[in-house]
């Protein structure tokens with residue numbers, strides 16, 4: 264049973280940082296932030312801070328309009344995890360990959376390979392891809408929300424069977440008998456379902472962790488059901504400890520439907536933050552970011568996150584309720600639509616308020632104040648830590664590692680050294696054996 268007192272952190276790593284104006288307020292070369300070297304430096308900082316893992320989001324598409332305003336680079340997360348993970352020795356890695364736009368056999372092999380490359384520090388964030396635009400890149404029609412989740416559940420089931428196609432002791436390496444593997448312990452996955460038909464065994468032996476760690480990031484009823492079924496780690500937008508506790512209850516109910524409990528799952532809400540040595544300094548840094556933000560980008564982005572085509576919206580007027588009906592069923596979209604329908608403000612004004620992760624937590628203040636917030640959430644059981652979204656990288660990330668981590672360590676809320684070597688061990692999760 265994991266200690267509820269120890270916080271866990273993943274670093275949500277995007278070039279320049281989480282705030283869309285991050286690249287405008289830092290004075291490095293704008294192309295430097297997208298270099299693999301710069302991502303490597305951020306990961307090294309996270310490892311210096313003893314964070315559990317670096318996390319890469321993923322959408323298999325380019326939001327064309329966004330590229331005008333801020334860095335849009337979606338390197339393949341599994342390739343990045345493998346390359347950067349080989350260069351670091353302790354920190355774990357979590358790559359997002361879509362169950363809507365991948366095939367289980369291919370993904371199971373790539374993730375198992377990454378687990379070997381990182382010596383047991385790989386994880387997979389199971390996402391269903393909520394941006395409908397992605398479908399065009401695959402010559403497909405974007406499936407409806409419920410269908411995406413039905414496919415996701417089956418996808419993970421097949422993937423796990425593929426990882427289990429090699430038992431732990433399948434490789435015997437018996438030179439005297441010329442027997443490399445016990446082939447009775449290599450079993451084809453044999454799966455026939457509504458979405459997938461997979462026959463063979465994986466051409467990669469059992470991964471160091473058995474299964475790479477499974478994370479999940481959807482918070483709709485269907486998303487929570489999937490998390491209860493398969494997730495070991497959950498990313499979610501929650502804005503207060505009460506909301507976090509309510510989410511834990513829902514997740515616990517879902518987990519129990521599958522013979523598990525929320526104690527089997529680490530809950531890490533997204534936390535975007537600006538840090539300053541004084542509150543005034545932090546407010547000034549936040550204001551600098553906000554003043555650099557483009558109102559035009561914000562309303563177009565809000566439309567995108569609601570699953571609506573911005574070309575059909577008049578930003579100078581409140582959202583047309585008929586359009587609202589066409590919005591996506593995702594947590595993000597529902598949050599945006601309910602805010603839009605409960606106000607008569609023009610869409611462009613609404614967009615100045617719902618920034619960052621819709622429904623998520625935004626913090627501006629000192630390291631001491633952030634440590635207090637983290638302590639409050641973790642000790643009350645509202646979360647097991649956070650998915651850190653530094654508004655600027657390296658600035659806010661450095662400040663977290665240099666100033667917040669030592670406070671948490673002094674309060675015995677966070678490790679001072681890694682006690683294990685695998686991502687499962689960092690998160691206090693059991694290895695998966697067959």
Ligand SMILES: Cc1cc2nc3c(=O)[nH]c(=O)nc-3n(C[C@H](O)[C@H](O)[C@H](O)COP(=O)(O)O)c2cc1C
Pocket residue numbers: 319320321322359389390391392393394479480481482483484485486487498499500532533592593594595620650
């Ligand atoms: C911290 C965080 C990170 C996320 N990262 C991704 C991502 O990389 N790719 C993605 O498609 N969705 C991502 N999501 C969104 C969810 O995975 C999910 O697809 C979306 O919210 C729709 O599912 P829902 O309706 O169940 O919430 C993220 C959500 C959160 C809270």
